[in-house]
Amino acid sequence: MHDLSYDDIKSAADRIAGHVRPVAIAPGPDGVWLALEHLQHTGSFKARGAQNFLRAHREAGTLPDAGVTIASGGNAGLACAWSALRQGVRATVFLPANAPRVKVARLRSYEADVRLVGTEYAEALAACEEFAAASGALASHAYDHPLIAAGAGTLMEEIKQRIPDLDTVVVAVGGGGLFAGVATAARQHGVRTVAVEPENCRALDAALAAGGPVDVTVDSVASDSLGARRATSLAVQAARRGDVRPVLVPDGGIVRARRALWDDHRLAVEHAAATALAALPAASDPAAGPGTAAYRPEDGEKVCVILCGANTDLRTLTDDERDGTGGPVT
Template identity: 75%
Template structure:
């Protein structure tokens, strides 16, 4: 049976996790200028930029929302087994699952690639999780997790591909919408697409455009939209530790499809150089330290149509990419005059020495 995600799921998740996650904080920021220098909000273009500081969430990422919703929903339904919960994760989802399991008093067994950052492995252990390192890619860890779930009876969670996980993530947009009146657009970094699926579903309800931002060499959602279905992609990006899913969830593909009037979400790509630059500028200008995956959303405002510099022109046609269709491959995003944009900074589990 095909999984579905609707706005009612997000509202139910918001009620379920209320008081169990940290409400998101938002802060005004400068809109990047055409030459790379920053330009103050209220400039000639009149665009307004806000940052959603979700990296301040429990466990250091938005994943705490989906994990809480997943486990609390199963607790309500009486379907949490004695064997506990298990998950395969590049790090952040595993952290959130282990943390939520600790809060629920159940065991957590977490599978992740052996090349996951040590800071994430150490934190998993601090939450009492049974950490198992398998292979070098998420897909290998996932296969081992599925085998463990089948043999042990543990409840299998997922890093992104589940309606309860995506609905929990979508509660973030509900809070942003309440804090930034008149919001036009939200920029979301995409790996497997759980955050995007939830955010885009809620954004559509409120008439807000959702822009999916992916590294050009880790583009699971972009490739799925081109193919009309989820497909496997290769992963080779500086943000691969958190945005390294080889296949996007169908929930994200559904959320990105345009409506009958042509309006809907956008998919854009950014080069690794822009991701590194966005992460460095967040630190140098604001003392905000995030992982490369979180900086990916901001990198869209620093990327030109040819994958460099600043601007937003279609890499194939040379046209402006602010259109809300999903045709072609677009690099970067430039706000229109007077557009109010929010960039989600979704995670901060990173090694500070890599800045």
């Protein structure tokens, strides 16, 4: 596995052009811009990486007859199954037997072979790896692969085209595929990247402190999407550059930002998407004093916040989330 380069992102952009939805940009709170990537196919940015991964293997002649397999009942699994269907490739998706029925149904709507194994992701992953070894299927990953990260990075290319004088892009970080891709493209264009993690879901922050990827505990309202226990080496490399600002935000801020997006803009997004916005003053605790924001832009600084996904339980967009406890993690 090689390091991620800007050339990888440019190649990905050419490869997936016309196969994903171009990102829409809209004005947000306090003069920031919002990249509405939650409107992407399958409801998240993951469609970009999945398309790039399969198309690159097809180009290289390394896409086996057994198709592709992945262990994920979340956004990556949906994106993989959708991309495989669009390209006429068989997809076998492993997920725990207790996965939400709505996700299982949606995966099957993409004609995926859904296999329910165990009660934890680790069991589904082990079964997926065993299946790949036995069948010869191509094993995909939710975020830890240069082709996946490069596909995600194409989002930054589109943002820069629409906001040529952009100064700063703000992005949520889980395992780090989206962040690594966005930060690599942003650096090419002289744009600062703010990498935002929940305080109790901080794989990248811990890796930077330890000098490399380490396992962390995960306990956040956004852990359904940002709950990677270990950041990728690609993300750690990107975060060490001087044009990246890593920050942490509390769950209460994430919940308030998500609710504000719904109340003020009628945008229903995942907690992961709201995590990015929670870093800015507009989403900080209104009862707190000045200077409480994780990232405070300078006067005149042009900022774009990436809203990365919309696969959320709409029942959690209720008043019972205002205290920051959040709703059920799915």
